[in-house]
Amino acid sequence: MVHFLHPDLSPRTIVPPDARKDALGYCVVQEEASPYSLVNICLNVLVTNLEKLCSERSDGTLCLPEHWRFPQELADRFLGVMTWQGKLTDRTVSIFRGNQMKLKLVNIKKAKISTAAFIKAFCHHKLIQLDATAVDPDLPISDIIHGLCRNSWLQQNLQCLLLDSTTSIRQDSRLLLFGQLTGLRVLSVYNVCFHSEDLAHVSQLPKLESLDISNTLVTDISALLTCKDRLKSLKMHYLKCLTMTKPQILAVIKELKCLFHLDISNHRQLQSDLAFHLLQQKDILPNVVSLDISGGSCITDGAVELFIRQRPAMQFVGLLATDAGYSDFFTQQGLRLVAVGMRNHPLDLPVQFTASACALNLTRQGLARGMPVRLLSEVTCLLFKALKNFPHYQQLQKNCLLSLTNSRILVDVPFDRQLSSEQTAQLKEELLRAVKELLAIVKQKTTEKLDDVTLLFALKALWNLTDESPVACKHFMENQGLAIFIQVLEAFSGSAIQSKVLGLLNNVAEVRELSSKLVTKDVVKHVSVLLHSTSMEVSYFAAGVIAHLTSDKQPWMSCDLQRSPLLQDLYVTIQNWPSSSCKMTALVTYRSFKAFFPLLGNFSQPESQLWALWAMHHVCSKNPSKYCKMLVEEEGLQLLCDIQEHNEADPQAQQIAASILDDFRMHFMNQQRLP
Structure with missing residues (x-):
């Protein structure tokens, strides 16, 4: 669950998606978008016919015609198209050798090239940004860094380096020379073989402002105190090797007073309560704009609301897979990106198509269970509107209809219309x-x-x-x-x-x-x-x-x-x-208990009564917040009490009725303990 606060302000590092510019101009459905730009058409033709247009060196690699020259912006886009289409190989990447191409913003994400090909093609350019996330194992992270450090200009001027590894982080070399890249402002080493010693070197970089050390082997984050006066963004998702105590971690975070963005979201296996303790701190993160604590345990609406009220500059809070996010405080503050786009552009097909795909992905895999009902209700209405406005676009219709089959939407989202x-x-x-x-x-x-x-x-x-x-x-x-x-x-x-x-x-x-x-x-x-x-x-x-x-x-x-x-x-x-609290493969849900009431009141037929009680206990044990409330609203508690006290009631029926009532009492006692 993601909440955006203060809609008049946009988060500093979050840019709303633009379907017309997505993926370098490659809209998902060509006929549903604006025509391709002439530049993109030309670049696609060049990539498609690269083998025909280029000559071949003695080593089998391609070489551009001698008279060809590409300006920097066009060269960057050309490389991006090749990367996107999966055409970047040791044979083709060689066209970026020499000075015919002048590269500045390089994207080789998921590229399958070797170390030698990488160094020859890119390490002589005056790069400002390099995205080498998820590159092939034939190009190790350590080799990328060694290659970059061979160029003194890059050591001083490379500003953004994005890395992660598709292989086990323990298989890579530890000889990482980040400390030589003194111009870095943004560094991501997500899923890289990156240790506390590496963090110590990185923290000394004089211009570092943004750092992602998620899923690394860091055991101690104390080195961050070295850059406390310049670090503005820190992501440390799933630091499973941390050996520090929670007070020690919080003591470090408390010193990072320049942070605008912090991500301490947790993997579902960790069940960490670090975020819970962070929310209790009054003198921590005074300037924070966005905070992601998704997956944290013991998080309540009250604690999150108090934390946000003390920090009026906050624009974003991530609460996916937590127990928070249901308060009216969140649903009344601002809009979420999907809902905003769908509402503001109801007749813009690229926006509606992209939003329907986002809605589908956000509601599947159980994610809808963590979203407020009001948000789901709003998005559901917008999906219906998209269905009506674009009846002839099959994929959009499919996205919307599949979203609407979500069990949470079908069961919990109200549609009160006259x-x-x-x-x-x-x-x-x-x-x-x-x-x-x-x-x-x-x-x-x-x-x-x-x-x-x-x-x-x-x-x-x-x-x-x-x-x-x-x-x-x-x-x-x-x-x-x-x-x-x-x-x-x-x-x-x-x-x-x-x-x-x-x-x-x-x-x-x-x-x-x-x-x-x-x-x-x-x-x-x-x-x-x-x-x-x-x-x-x-x-x-x-x-x-x-x-x-x-x-x-x-x-x-x-x-x-x-x-x-x-x-x-x-x-x-x-x-x-088995016990009525057992787990079934399919989640049984009910909109009402009223169909059970005639069975519960029929003491002459204990068999049917027993089934109704088993069914009610099953759903109450799985979702007490919903079904205990339903028992009160539909006046079902008295029927359970009647069964428990009836002299001729079946003993097992009485036992299950008592269990439901016990669960009911326990649920509301727990609710009263919440702040």
Whole structure:
């Protein structure tokens, strides 16, 4: 989670993305962007035809025609295009030998060139900046530095050097001569074999202002005190080898009074509380503009808010993977980059396309769990607007729709809109059309016996559409949905498919006027078998279908299906389940507990009651902040108390009810202890 404060000020080192200039002018989708510049078209032609245009030296390397000359800016761009296209090799990089090219800002990121080729091509130029991040192992970091130090001009004038290693940091040489590069202002040695002794040399550089020592072998950062009066930016993410105590680390940081930017974010494996202790310091980082403490443990909204209020110049705070960021203080202060771009440029396709890709990456892999609901709600509305404004751009539509399938957005983000009667009617029509089309996809895939990602997404979409939506459930039943889903169960045996089918049948079974239509031989046959599935999720959802269908005796009386053996089987199965606090592969979520309440109040059917209690305890133990609040708002606590005190209640049901109430009390006691 990233929060930008004071929107009228822009962070010093953070530049909002420009889709038109991204990646040296290479927009992701050419037809969706402005035309390429003439310079870029020419450079692309040159790179594509480089072999034809150049002659070959005796050593097999390429040489430009003698009369060719490139001015510095054009040479830098030409090299950038070659690097971006992966065309920089020992054979091609030789065109930068000699004086036909005058380089200043060199980018060889991810290049596959040798030490000899690097030295011959670049170390005679008057470079101001070199980005050599993630270069091939054939070009070791130590060789890059030795090559640069061979040129006295570079020693005094190279200002920016960006390095990292794609190989193990312990495999590189320790002979790093950073101390000779006295002109350096910016240095990144992320993931490099860089020790405390190296830090001591670097800290003596007379012009150093920005330093990144993340994921290095530094054990002691005390050497930073040498440059305390000039260091403005420090990144020390994931310093796993630090041997200093927290008070010692904080004592060093406290002396760095010129820092504008500090990154002490943590890798998820460290679980460090350094940031927690830093936030308690009143006389530390007086001039800080941006602070990244993502991944830190024990961080609260109160502590972060107090820290920021004491430092009014702050514009950025990183809180991803922490327990902070939910306070109104953050959501009312400024905007986030993606939301800003989408809102300010609703009809600019490159902006919307780039933003949709950003939103997709920021909401996947569990990152959405750490974002405030208000921010997610805002971005979700903007995604809907992008879908409407650009209906014919498939990749943008895909980005938006995949973002909207995020479970946090589907479950937690509120959409409170008042619709006119015409809009409501239109919505019902669109819902009916969506159910029909999704069922058609499922039927086609089932006929072809093709269990691909399209089938899974169609099943998931139908499951979500019918969740607490009697209208959608009715559409499902009226369009032969039950027959199609029976075919799915007969055609596929994978637990991912079975759980989605049973999840939807749970939604239908919760609707009283429709549940009786599910009491058929096919449904009972499949759910009774799947009740004993080795997949916990499949068994759980099968049990839910049985619990709901058997709660009404009437449909069973008019057919020859046996209800009692099914209930007995349900009871025995639940008895054999692990604790309701167990972890399932799929995260079970509910928008409401109201569908469970009729089951909880039915003491004549303890089997269904037991399943409902197990389900409620499971989600309450996984997400107490959400579901304990739901228990209060929906007045479910009294039902749990009734079960706990009822003389004829099942002992295991009473035990689970007591566990839920204990978890509830513990959660709110913890909430009251928070500052």
